[in-house]
Amino acid sequence: MSDAASASGSAVGSNKVVYFFGALGGLLFGYDTGVISGAILFISEDLGLTPFLEGLVVASLLLGAAVGAGSAGPLSDRLGRRNLIIIAAVIFSVGAIGAALAPSVGVLVLFRVVLGLAVGAAALIVPLYLSEIAPTEIRGAISSLNQLMIVTGILSAFVVNALLAESGAWRWMLGLALIPSVVLLVGMFFMPETPRWLVSRGRDDDARGVLRRNRDEKSVEQEIRDIKEVEREEEGGLTELLAPWVRPALIVAVGLAVFQQLIGINTIIYYAPTTLTNVGYGNAAAIYANLVIGAINVLMTLLAIRLIDRTGRKPLLLAGLIGMVVSLAVLGLSTLVLSQPSSPTDLVAIITLVCLAGFIISFAATWGPTVWVMLPEVLPLRIRGTAMGVAIFLHWIANFVVSQTFPPLLASIGPGITFLGYAVIGVLALVFVSAMVTETKGRSLEQIEADLRGKTAV
Numbered sequence: 001m002s003d004a005a006s007a008s009g010s011a012v013g014s015n016k017v018v019y020f021f022g023a024l025g026g027l028l029f030g031y032d033t034g035v036i037s038g039a040i041l042f043i044s045e046d047l048g049l050t051p052f053l054e055g056l057v058v059a060s061l062l063l064g065a066a067v068g069a070g071s072a073g074p075l076s077d078r079l080g081r082r083n084l085i086i087i088a089a090v091i092f093s094v095g096a097i098g099a100a101l102a103p104s105v106g107v108l109v110l111f112r113v114v115l116g117l118a119v120g121a122a123a124l125i126v127p128l129y130l131s132e133i134a135p136t137e138i139r140g141a142i143s144s145l146n147q148l149m150i151v152t153g154i155l156s157a158f159v160v161n162a163l164l165a166e167s168g169a170w171r172w173m174l175g176l177a178l179i180p181s182v183v184l185l186v187g188m189f190f191m192p193e194t195p196r197w198l199v200s201r202g203r204d205d206d207a208r209g210v211l212r213r214n215r216d217e218k219s220v221e222q223e224i225r226d227i228k229e230v231e232r233e234e235e236g237g238l239t240e241l242l243a244p245w246v247r248p249a250l251i252v253a254v255g256l257a258v259f260q261q262l263i264g265i266n267t268i269i270y271y272a273p274t275t276l277t278n279v280g281y282g283n284a285a286a287i288y289a290n291l292v293i294g295a296i297n298v299l300m301t302l303l304a305i306r307l308i309d310r311t312g313r314k315p316l317l318l319a320g321l322i323g324m325v326v327s328l329a330v331l332g333l334s335t336l337v338l339s340q341p342s343s344p345t346d347l348v349a350i351i352t353l354v355c356l357a358g359f360i361i362s363f364a365a366t367w368g369p370t371v372w373v374m375l376p377e378v379l380p381l382r383i384r385g386t387a388m389g390v391a392i393f394l395h396w397i398a399n400f401v402v403s404q405t406f407p408p409l410l411a412s413i414g415p416g417i418t419f420l421g422y423a424v425i426g427v428l429a430l431v432f433v434s435a436m437v438t439e440t441k442g443r444s445l446e447q448i449e450a451d452l453r454g455k456t457a458v
Contacts, residue, residue: 015213019134019142019145021187021190022133023148025089025125025126026146026147026149026150028177028180028181029119029122029126030152031154031157031180032092032095032115032177033061034157034158035161036058037157037158038158038161038162039161040054041286043057045168046170047108051407056109057108057109057112058403059400059404060109061113061116062396062403063396064113065396065399066397067116067117068118068119068120068121068396069120069121069123069124069389069392069393070120070389072084072088072121072125073124073390074385074389076125077385080194081129081197082188082193083193085122085126085129085188086185086188088125089182090185091115091118091121092118092180092184093182093185095117095177096115098111099115099175100172100175101171115177120392120396123395123396124388124389124392127143127146127373127376128194130143131373131377132195132384133194133210135215140308140313140373141309143376143377144304144305144369144372144373146372147368148302148369151294151298151301153180155291155295158291158294160172160176162287165284165288166284192210192213193206193210195211195223195227196227199228200227208220208224211223211224246380246387249378250379252378253379253391255432255436256437257391257392258395259425260367260395261395261402262402262422262425263324263328263363263367263422263426263429264328264402264406265367265368266402268356276349276353292353293357298364299364300364303365304366304369304370305369307365308370308441312441313373313439313441314438314439316365316366316370317370317433318430318433318434319362320366321362321366321426321427321429323358323361324359324367325427326362327355327359327362328355328423331351331355331356331419332415333420334348335348335416335419336417375392376388406418409421
């Protein structure tokens with residue numbers, strides 16, 4: 001066994017609990033975003049929702065998430081990564097209870113916004129925490145735990161939806177998120193702060209204590225020196241976001257975060273049961289079929305964790321886009337061709353499910369985890385939280401736009417043209433990644449930042 005592999009195994013083994021609780025916020029992110037796909041079918045019946053209100057119940061969480069992500073960046077730089085995860089856990093708990101007990105649409109929307117604040121914060125702080133606490137040689141795999149937890153949360157939501165489908169107990173669907181919220185809240189009180197944040201606050205000895213969990217003494221001192229060197233070169237603050245040397249990194253981060261949504265992933269996560277009912281599935285059958293999609297999502301994310309530190313980030317992004325574009329194009333064209341009354345309904349239903357599964361395979365094995373791994377990698381240390389806040393704020397705005405416009409687009413231009421439109425966006429993303437994204441595999445966060453400064457100076 002190589003020294004790197006041995007170090008990787010030792011690092012993972014000694015820090016399993018830290019990585020688990022560090023990533024647990026991702027599970028809540030996934031559960032609260034995924035559970036609505038099944039719950040909305042029963043909420044609409046119970047509360048008599050119009051199409052507009054149905055979209056509002058789904059998308060209100062995303063508006064809260066945009067605010068949460070935008071606020072979480074500066075707060076994580078000020079309060080610390082660990083403390084912000086604790087705050088998010090409290091908000092998750094309040095939101096879950098409020099949404100489950102909501103007596104009206106207005107109250108439900110309000111607490112969906114509250115949940116969104118925590119989801120947005122988790123989307124930013126979980127990958128940031130994992131990236132800063134993981135050793136370089138396994139950073140990709142450890143950072144990918146965030147996406148694994150997200151898809152596990154989504155699958156858990158789909159399972160709960162399926163178990164409660166016959167009774168239509170949507171309040172239980174929403175309220176069960178309280179359990180992992182409390183586990184996260186309690187667990188994070190015993191977890192360490194990230195060494196990079198500790199050094200940024202002059203707490204070098206505390207940072208050494210965290211690093212000694214999975215580094216030898218020589219590596220600890222070298223990493224402390226690297227972090228302090230980067231610290232000395234940075235001014236920090238919001239104005240730093242506009243510095244010429246930061247701008248390329250910010251463009252890459254924003255582009256990855258926004259394209260991850262604009263290609264249409266959450267038309268599947270939020271609306272797969274709705275899409276399937278439109279092609280002939282009943283409510284319960286659509287929810288059960290959605291379980292297949294959720295299971296594929298988890299399995300492919302596990303594959304991505306094995307690949308990301310071997311294959312590299314950029315090859316995964318490019319391969320995933322090819323698969324997603326093909327899936328969307330086939331789905332769009334087949335829907336157009338088979339939309340005639342004489343077309344066999346069963347064939348349309350099968351092609352739809354296969355294409356949705358193909359899209360999820362391509363996304364989950366590549367863009368799902370890779371974007372969350374790369375966001376903290378490409379951004380400078382001192383303003384990493386703030387810069388990620390900008391990228392993830394725009395990520396959630398893009399998510400909101402896609403989620404809010406998908407039902408009207410289906411009604412006005414039909415699924416065929418709609419999915420072909422997402423395929424075109426995928427092609428644009430392919431051009432963006434080819435031209436703008438550079439590989440970060442196997443390089444420390446400090447090396448990536450030093451290269452960024454050097455390129456800008458040249």
